[in-house]
Amino acid sequence: MAAQVQALYDFAGEPGTTEMSITCGEVLTLLNTDIGEGWWEGKNAQGQTGLFPAAYVRKLSPEESAPTKVAPPAPRYDQAADEWGEQQFSAGDNNYQRAASHDDGWDDDWDDDTYSEIGPGAPQNKPSMSRQQQLTPLPGMPISDFNQQIDDNTSSFGSTVGTVRKNKFAPSSKISGESYLLATLNVEVPETEKVYIVQEGDGYVWAQITQPYNVTVASPKKESKFKGIKSFIAYQLTPSFNNIQVSRRYKHFDWLHERLQEKFTLIPIPPLPDKQISGRYDEQLIERRRVQLQEFVDWMCKHPVLSKSEVWQHFLTCTDEKRWKAGKRQAERDNLLGLNYCVSLVVPEKALLQSQVDHITEQCHTFIGSMDTSVKSVTNMCLAQTKRFQGPYKTDCQKVGEAIYNLGNALSLDEGTVISTSKLTSAIKMTGGAYIEIGRMYEDQPKYDWEPLGDKFHLYKGIVGSFPDVLANHKGAVQKRRECERLTAEHKMEVAQLNEVLRRTDVISYALLAEINHFKSERTDDLKATMQKFLRQQISFYKRIVDKLEVTLNQYDE
């Protein structure tokens, strides 16, 4: 079948010449590309043949040009702008789901099984706006009594301790991590599940991962169930340690994320894809989500604690429906949530200097506050730049191109022929074509620089955004410790119990210090690579503009 092209712009052929008028979106059969001077010959649906500027059309791939199918209109900024606008997403989840449910089944159908059916971040289902909660103040009080007090924010003992998220499946005894701190929890953790914190230089770090691995998130597939009535997107995950692919839907990620947040209250959990992602095509949207899931997965794999957690391993490896449900139930019944998880930690013997811990956490607090602002501003900037590149920058270039191209066209009229006999005229037309092409480069570019940069900073936004809760959870433990010291001074608490509280508070502080260091070393390597990659892409982009203009400039010589 002959190649087909689609008009990207209107072109008004000069009447009485061999030029042919074409209309944006029109599909033409390509007859001859050897005309020269930037002209091609084609035939329209009415059977008319004629010449049109090559720069005004794009070639269709064989599947696009299948004769039975009307080609979709070329993407133009004006349309894209509407899809981007806040009005579509400002109302949050509902609009998002509507926008997303076009065809990708991201979260518009649900399994009938029992685990979480909470959509991604639907506010009414979230336990609270913050991961912090007020915990019971009284030492030794049974954890099972805790639920009655959980909303009592006016408690006279206003410290915040050991925050976890509510878990509607978990028995009430799991809600607080306070039992760990107050030494009422004594569980023997198997050696394989123990996590070590070691000294490194002046600081403390998580012991290195003994068997590093990574996981690739492959381009998602559309799968179907109920004999094809329902379709949904599933992402294919392949861990390097077993090379066995598993298929996971967003809701599986979401369930995993909830478990992780419950369990690790001293470790920021990397975020899932942003609900604010939008794209002009569904495919682009799905791909952005894949990239952000890959960022999530990468961070998990590189984290010494998270990477070996049982629920994550289950998520990565389970391929059997029955085992999946069993593992799921087990994870939901996990007792070692929140501060209780600290029973798994093995820390240096040395007691920490509280003043030193205070200094580090205060500095971290200031740092995180400032990072939060700037990470958000980089994220917004990436979104804005993407929008500008694909919108006005592209359009502006194309307006430049069209103005110059039309100048060439006007000049060729004086030659009385469509095929310019003059070098100058054809060089001017080519210049116009080059700017139209540069416009397309602007449209295409964000996926190489602004979007990956934005995806990376989406990750940091999530992690940095979780840090205040992590710090508050630690601070709560420290306050509880002071309270216990006071109680002991007042002879209301045994010295032996206090010593155990002191030791356990140190474990919590060690965990925080290790996590602060982990974040620092991870981001140092990661940000360097990110910025280098970004700058290389930017450089390559502007170099390609230079190349294109230099080719054009050479047309004027000879």
Place this chain on the structure above:
Amino acid sequence: MAAQVQALYDFAGEPGTTEMSITCGEVLTLLNTDIGEGWWEGKNAQGQTGLFPAAYVRKLSPEESAPTKVAPPAPRYDQAADEWGEQQFSAGDNNYQRAASHDDGWDDDWDDDTYSEIGPGAPQNKPSMSRQQQLTPLPGMPISDFNQQIDDNTSSFGSTVGTVRKNKFAPSSKISGESYLLATLNVEVPETEKVYIVQEGDGYVWAQITQPYNVTVASPKKESKFKGIKSFIAYQLTPSFNNIQVSRRYKHFDWLHERLQEKFTLIPIPPLPDKQISGRYDEQLIERRRVQLQEFVDWMCKHPVLSKSEVWQHFLTCTDEKRWKAGKRQAERDNLLGLNYCVSLVVPEKALLQSQVDHITEQCHTFIGSMDTSVKSVTNMCLAQTKRFQGPYKTDCQKVGEAIYNLGNALSLDEGTVISTSKLTSAIKMTGGAYIEIGRMYEDQPKYDWEPLGDKFHLYKGIVGSFPDVLANHKGAVQKRRECERLTAEHKMEVAQLNEVLRRTDVISYALLAEINHFKSERTDDLKATMQKFLRQQISFYKRIVDKLEVTLNQYDE
């Protein structure tokens, strides 16, 4: 005196560090630029010293930083946008004069001498919206009777012939060029004033300029009169043939332009500076006018007929007030206006084929129509691009730079020091600085590419816009000739007189053909050079962006 800098942006110093907050526009004394990492140390007006990002300030030149003078606020896009807007110029001349009269005296005061005090293009003073007028239809009718009929557009003999502009100083016998066509004008033109049209290949051209010269328009000076009470801008013109500088104000150019338009109705006169020019500074505005005056002058010098015209030579060379007035009066009494000028032409003996002339003029008509649209669109595009570069593109880059710079700042907080100990942090700050700098490059760039391109197309817009009148003037003569042929067939006109009409119409046609060819050959060289220069500037711009980003990228290594 110590160097001073001015803040270009607000910068909020981190409290409790050596950083100092600075406010956009604030002038600081520079104490130390050897801090490194993109920081400078300075002292503010309150005597506080501290560090601020070097990229956030600009150095002031000695005169700007004179202690008695408050430095002007740095130019920012937001202000510039207001000055650009249509509202300021849309009502035409009056607003223009108001805007222009800030301090340059462009046209706000007038000599008390007698010649034209018509401002640049004020509509109420212009003879008509078009250079075309209805001329008397009756052969042999005395020219002096013409004035009574000049507004009779409903004349049964509706052809348009030999258009000239009204000249309030000229005797009525000069108004029409018809006396030439109808052979009632017989003037002996001295050899030195004769202009030859010669055959070249298939076509006819103006004989080459025997003594080519050029004229430079130098940066204008502010001059004053009435003991300094009035000041005005005068441009300094230096012709290469005598190297004697003359000083001319806009009103002199305007007077010249009127004379040229009266006299040469078959030759498009290049336009004077556009009243729509605006700039953010008066200096920029005056410089743009200078460039457009230079374009006017260049076109004049390269034109075989215009370059030797008496009024132009007078304008270029007269340095004496008395001789100036005498020459001015003489020019205003010039008899050889409009078609009458054709008595000065010497053309080939050969009679022209009317069908061939018709073909060429029709093609020219089509060409000029298309050129008019595209030249206007290139002009508008240049204006729009200038606005974009100096506005949103600059601002967008700076937002990118600020977001990245602030990320570096946030990261350095974790190091507990303003001077980054980390290579990464300082590289990120430098990256931010690079984008802020690229923003400034965008602001500066239009004067190298978009503005010169726009100035060139302002010239073409004027010339192309004059062509329809030129073509109509020729067409009128051709119609008059047909009328005379009819009259002769009806024995109402002598054959001898008809033959003279035929010969003289041929002279007019020769002049048009020569002018069409002149325009073609001039624009071919000129557009080529223009496009090359433009592309080279664009290439250089994007290369400098690449260079800047590459320097930045290298900061991440080592």
